[in-house]
Amino acid sequence: MHYFIAVAEELHFGRAAQRLGIAQPPLSRAISQLERRLGAALLQRTSRSVTLTEAGTVLLHEGRVALDAVEAAEHRTRRAALAAAGEPSIVLATKAGASSQILAKLLHAYAAEPGSVRVDVMLCGPGEQVRLLRSGRADVAILHQPFDDTAGFDTEELLTEGQIAVLPAGHTLTTSEDLRLDDLTDVPDLPAPRWPGPDGTYAAGPGPEAQSHTQLLQLVALGRTLMTVLDSCRPQLGDDVVAVPIVDAPAVTTVIAWPPHSRIRAVADLVRTAVSL
Amino acid sequence: MHYFIAVAEELHFGRAAQRLGIAQPPLSRAISQLERRLGAALLQRTSRSVTLTEAGTVLLHEGRVALDAVEAAEHRTRRAALAAAGEPSIVLATKAGASSQILAKLLHAYAAEPGSVRVDVMLCGPGEQVRLLRSGRADVAILHQPFDDTAGFDTEELLTEGQIAVLPAGHTLTTSEDLRLDDLTDVPDLPAPRWPGPDGTYAAGPGPEAQSHTQLLQLVALGRTLMTVLDSCRPQLGDDVVAVPIVDAPAVTTVIAWPPHSRIRAVADLVRTAVSL
DNA sequence: TTCATCGATACTTCTACGGTATCGCTCAAG
DNA sequence: CTTGAGCGATACCGTAGAAGTATCGATGAA
Incomplete structure (x- = not known):
């Protein structure tokens, strides 16, 4: 899966192999093996260029989601173990420089709640929050529609502005x-x-x-x-x-987003605090 | 991952190994290896009983999601390849015996749409639709709140009734x-x-x-x-x-649900038809 | 026409996963 | 208190499959 995504992104077996830290032949074999297992051509090789087929495009997309889910399972398990052992905490991902006073208000209000836990704030580059949330490195995020892709998350709207x-x-x-x-x-x-x-x-x-x-x-x-x-x-x-x-710029909605399966009480508390602001 | 889920469900290494079709020792090793990799105890073994730790509970849940995502990537890729080759179609999962006339109306209306494709209807036992949708064997489903767990899907409400x-x-x-x-x-x-x-x-x-x-x-x-x-x-x-x-039974809402990342045009068409009914 | 580029194939090496045998611990029955 | 059955862990061995090296075949540019 990792292998296929690397090839699909690079569209070049040599570079993909280099990126993966392996030689090119095993990569070729792994991909054709994957194609045989799925019974579908994923790449069109013309010995001069590599392009994605219809099925390959789907697998690139779905594969990313699947890998993120696997990674998320790892991270969330590790964090659950730490939380059970020591002091529990949650990770909030937000874009650096945006919605900072709404965030400050939120953190302040949440800290005053009974049963609140430590909130680690991760300041991210544009669009990075989504990645962190999908891969389980963050528990909750502040996103901005329509810039960030909220598909697959539960969300609550906080503010819409120009x-x-x-x-x-x-x-x-x-x-x-x-x-x-x-x-x-x-x-x-x-x-x-x-x-x-x-x-x-x-x-x-x-x-x-x-x-x-x-x-x-x-x-x-x-x-x-x-x-x-x-x-x-x-x-x-x-x-x-x-x-x-800017009069014709699309309105931006600041939302708080979290994974739909989240069973973490602190996340629920934080969201409740956010919507009641 | 498969291994851990089997053990977590059976809470018994021997039975889990039997279910997986392998011997017990490799299973023990695989689990302790997983625990070492994650740096977290997943199971408490007392040589007489096996129980899940906090982290184990999280991994059971997240692991199921992750495995479903992997399986979904496989299925959707296969179906994309078939659709690209022959006649495209979508799979709709619905609980046998419920909401049948709304379904009939929907299928009839959708078939009349321009650009509609074949819809394969899968009649499922209770709660099975969610599994099919998560694992990519179905593209869209008719669910009933609050019975079915719609977490992680995009949904549109169709009807609420007693x-x-x-x-x-x-x-x-x-x-x-x-x-x-x-x-x-x-x-x-x-x-x-x-x-x-x-x-x-x-x-x-x-x-x-x-x-x-x-x-x-x-x-x-x-x-x-x-x-x-x-x-x-x-x-x-x-x-x-x-x-x-039954006057005090909870009201049941029939919803149409689909995976949030679905890029299939036919699913979007079907949903649009459903909400306009 | 030649050569560079790039993916596929052939063959070898080695890691790692699974199987068999067995141990150590715990609890229940006699 | 002793013994045995149940259950997970450990030790050891064999093999399947993945990665590396060398090389081939096809294609397009000089």
């Missing part, structure tokens, strides 16, 4: 009362920043490389780029940047 | 206008029927053994037992039985 553009003070765009998405794409002197991918590398492009939101904010203040954030982030902005509403 | 008791014509209970649940438990001459478990055996008890709803209905007509069914099943009952509403 988005604002953060621009360098004095930039020509700041003269407008409000902006549209079109106004923000391909601004010559404010190219979109580039985030590191899951592998730690950056895509090519004109924008500056960013590792964190504070860093990015500084780059905006320096007039090197622009960023869009949620309405509720406005109080965190300094005087060296200007916030302008 | 339950009625089906009694032999002329029985003393049929003189009432309505009944309560208490009236129906431990009726001496109408003991509750016994259904076969997943292993095909029957629990001990006074009631008659039943294999199907029609068979059960016949047993009611013969004055041997009673049964409770949904309001909407009333038109299917003959003159030899009497239906009496």
Whole structure:
């Protein structure tokens, strides 16, 4: 399964084998064996290129879900053992820099609840929370629709708000009362920043490389780029940047999400606290 | 994983090994190996009895989910390959004997839709639909809340209704206008029927053994037992039985459910047809 | 036409999983 | 108190299957 996902992602047996830390022949054999077991062609090999078949696309998707479920079983078991032995705790995953005051309020209110446990907050890059939740490394997460894929989780809505553009003070765009998405794409002197991918590398492009939101904010203040954030982030902005509403940006809903099978009481308590805020 | 689930269910290494078709020693080793890998005790062995630890309970639950996910990946891939090759179709799982006219309406309406595909209907025993859906053998199911566990599925509500008791014509209970649940438990001459478990055996008890709803209905007509069914099943009952509403039975909601990651267009079409009925 | 690239195949090595035999512990019956 | 049956753990052995090395065959670019 691991093997197939690696090949399906790389679309190249050699690179996939390298990534897996094995030689190429066993990988070829494993894949054709998998195909024989399933009775279905997963890849079309033309000795010059590898492409996914219909069935292969399905298996790539379902296989990821399955592997995440296996990994989640491991992690949750380990954490249950630790919780039974020592002090119980839960892990909350949230995107760094977003919904921070709703989170602060939530943590404060939950800590005051009777029977509350320690909450470890994991600050993640964009979209990473979903991965953590699926793989059992986190117990509950703060997600943002429609950016994050909430399929397969139970969720409760917490807040719906608009988005604002953060621009360098004095930039020509700041003269407008409000902006549209079109106004923000391909601004010559404010190219979109580039985030590191899951592998730690950056895509090519004109924008500056960013590792964190504070860093990015500084780059905006320096007039090197622009960023869009949620309405509720406005109080965190300094005087060296200007916030302008984006009228046609989709509304973002902040939700609290957890795995549907979660039997952890602390998660239920936390969610109850969140919805009653 | 298979091994651990077998032991956790049997709570007996010998029987679990027999069920798995292997000898007992490799099973013992596999489990202790798993425990070492996870760094957590899963079972408490007292050489006289085996019990689950906290962590073991979690792993039993999460492990089932994970195994189902793996099996689902297999099944869905096979079906995707078949669909790509020949005529596409979807599998709908439903409990035998319940919500049959809503199902008939749905199938009829869906068949009239443009682009509809063949729908294979699987009639299941109680609770079996959930298993089929989780393991990928079915693409969509008709479930009944609160009986079926819809956790982890996307659902749409179709109908909410009460339950009625089906009694032999002329029985003393049929003189009432309505009944309560208490009236129906431990009726001496109408003991509750016994259904076969997943292993095909029957629990001990006074009631008659039943294999199907029609068979059960016949047993009611013969004055041997009673049964409770949904309001909407009333038109299917003959003159030899009497239906009496149960006023304090929980309302049952019929829902259509599908896996949250389903990318199958036909499932989406079927759901859309169902909610528009 | 040649050569580089890439996946498949042939053959060998070794790990790891399963089977048999047996031990040690516990509880119940005599 | 003794003995034996039940049950899980351990020791040891054999084999199946997975990974590595070497090489082939096909394809497309120079």
